[in-house]
Amino acid sequence: MEIEIVHAKSGKTLATLQNLAPSATVLDVKKEYKKLKPHLYIERQSFRSEPRGKSLKDEDQLRNIGLDKGGKIYFKDLGPQLSWTTVFLTEYAGPLVIYLIFYSRPALIYGANATRTRAQVVNVAAACWTFHYAKRLFETIFIHRFSHATMPIFNIFKNSMYYWGFAAYVAYYVNHPLYTPPAFGDRQMYLGLAGFLINELGNFSIHVALRNLRPPGTKVRKIPMPASNPLTWLFSLVTCPNYTYEIGAWLGFTIMTQCLPAGLFTLAGAYQMTLWAWGKHRNYKKEFKDYPKVRKPIIPFLL
Amino acid sequence: MLVLVIGQYMKTRHHFGIFNEVDRFLYVFQTAAVLEVLHCAIGIVRSSVVLTAFQVTSRVFLVWGVTYSVPQVHNTIGVTMFILAWAVTEVIRYSFYTFSLFGTVPYMLQWCRYTFFILLYPIGVTGELLTIYTSLPRVKASGIYSMQLPNKLNASFDYYSFLILIMLSYIPIFPQLYCHMLAQRQKIIGGKMIKKTQ
Numbered sequence: 001m002e003i004e005i006v007h008a009k010s011g012k013t014l015a016t017l018q019n020l021a022p023s024a025t026v027l028d029v030k031k032e033y034k035k036l037k038p039h040l041y042i043e044r045q046s047f048r049s050e051p052r053g054k055s056l057k058d059e060d061q062l063r064n065i066g067l068d069k070g071g072k073i074y075f076k077d078l079g080p081q082l083s084w085t086t087v088f089l090t091e092y093a094g095p096l097v098i099y100l101i102f103y104s105r106p107a108l109i110y111g112a113n114a115t116r117t118r119a120q121v122v123n124v125a126a127a128c129w130t131f132h133y134a135k136r137l138f139e140t141i142f143i144h145r146f147s148h149a150t151m152p153i154f155n156i157f158k159n160s161m162y163y164w165g166f167a168a169y170v171a172y173y174v175n176h177p178l179y180t181p182p183a184f185g186d187r188q189m190y191l192g193l194a195g196f197l198i199n200e201l202g203n204f205s206i207h208v209a210l211r212n213l214r215p216p217g218t219k220v221r222k223i224p225m226p227a228s229n230p231l232t233w234l235f236s237l238v239t240c241p242n243y244t245y246e247i248g249a250w251l252g253f254t255i256m257t258q259c260l261p262a263g264l265f266t267l268a269g270a271y272q273m274t275l276w277a278w279g280k281h282r283n284y285k286k287e288f289k290d291y292p293k294v295r296k297p298i299i300p301f302l303l
Numbered sequence: 304m305l306v307l308v309i310g311q312y313m314k315t316r317h318h319f320g321i322f323n324e325v326d327r328f329l330y331v332f333q334t335a336a337v338l339e340v341l342h343c344a345i346g347i348v349r350s351s352v353v354l355t356a357f358q359v360t361s362r363v364f365l366v367w368g369v370t371y372s373v374p375q376v377h378n379t380i381g382v383t384m385f386i387l388a389w390a391v392t393e394v395i396r397y398s399f400y401t402f403s404l405f406g407t408v409p410y411m412l413q414w415c416r417y418t419f420f421i422l423l424y425p426i427g428v429t430g431e432l433l434t435i436y437t438s439l440p441r442v443k444a445s446g447i448y449s450m451q452l453p454n455k456l457n458a459s460f461d462y463y464s465f466l467i468l469i470m471l472s473y474i475p476i477f478p479q480l481y482c483h484m485l486a487q488r489q490k491i492i493g494g495k496m497i498k499k500t501q
Contacts, residue, residue, distance in 0.1 A: 178453035
């Protein structure tokens with residue numbers, strides 16, 4: 001049977017594939033198309049049943065999408081792609097390096113008169129920041145299981161500007177020679193630090209729990225549930241407790257450093273994560289009819 | 304909105320005077336323009352919320368953040384230019400919206416809306432930029448809206464640099480807005496012209 005590949009936007013016929021069986025999958029179509037256009041690697045190809053429809057999954061069989069006797073399939077080039085791992089490593093390595101430059105080489109940033117005795121909290125803050133991004137790098141490599149292999153290349157510039165920009169912004173003020181330690185002294189520092197550490201642990205617990213939800217090599221989707229670790233009990237109240245903990249950690253950091261730029265960074269992150277949480281919450285509710293009604297997307301009872 | 308339209312008519316009659324006569328109207332009505340964003344959001348006006356919010360923000364910023372905050376610019380040519388450009392634009396725009404609410408818009412009004420901007424936009428922008436530029440020395444000298452280290456919040460803000468950044472932002476933004484209006488003109492009036500001759 002004959003499959004005609006049509007450009008989704010222009011309607012032009014791009015190619016015709018002859019040797020596909022009705023049981024062939026979208027992935028087979030992609031592989032065949034790649035043979036014709038070698039520069040279009042599989043992750044860059046998107047096929048739809050309708051010109052403006054949703055992207056079909058690789059596992060979808062042609063006979064299940066109405067193409068058992070051949071027909072038209074619509075193509076979109078997603079553009080150059082990068083693996084999520086590449087993007088995340090770039091995004092997270094930047095803030096680590098940048099903050100440590102401000103911390104360990106103040107003369108480079110603030111001029112030769114920069115060195116002066118540092119408040120204890122500045123050292124603690126540097127340790128926390130380093131821990132946070134080292135943890136993220138570790139999780140990217142060993143913990144997370146990604147649904148999609150890649151994302152568009154543009155994202156790496158946009159995301160890196162955000163992470164690296166804010167890293168420089170926060171690092172500049174916390175490590176500044178004229179930095180003012182928190183108003184309530186050590187008590188405030190320890191309070192912020194405790195908050196930071198508990199929330200980091202919580203965030204990590206959730207990431208591990210989500211990983212265990214999905215057997216290796218699969219794209220299974222299940223409803224996450226509270227487990228034996230008390231930090232996972234937040235699942236009973238929110239869809240994305242990892243985001244909740246992340247906001248909590250940065251709130252702790254902000255309290256510890258009493259630094260407005262850190263607060264703005266927390267706010268920006270909270271805003272973005274709230275949008276993501278709402279999206280995930282909506283998807284879960286669509287996919288699972290029995291999704292727990294008491295759960296909110298990101299803030300218990302509120303948001 | 305009708306109240307705003309009447310208000311704008313009053314403003315037009317006054318704008319040939321000096322700033323002192325206009326200032327109260329300017330403050331009240333440009334600030335009231337915040338309502339425009341609401342109107343777009345609830346749908347009684349068919350405009351993009353984002354674009355409208357953007358324009359209202361920039362107007363309110365210019366009125367309060369620059370003109371009100373730096374009294375020395377009041378009698379400069381820049382201020383007169385943007386007040387003039389805004390006033391004429393608003394009369395046309397609000398009349399256009401009002402008629403839209405009733406259902407039909409006289410072609411003449413539509414033509415004005417999508418033609419006058421060709422001159423008014425550059426005049427307004429020039430006036431705005433001149434005003435900001437003139438305010439700079441005073442901003443630097445007075446340190447208004449600025450915060451320096453050390454302080455309890457461990458943050459700093461330099462209003463002078465911020466204003467310069469705003470001026471620079473006109474470079475990418477103005478062509479985009481202008482071209483958008485030109486494209487709209489093509490779509491709405493260009494199309495009409497073709498229909499008429501057929």
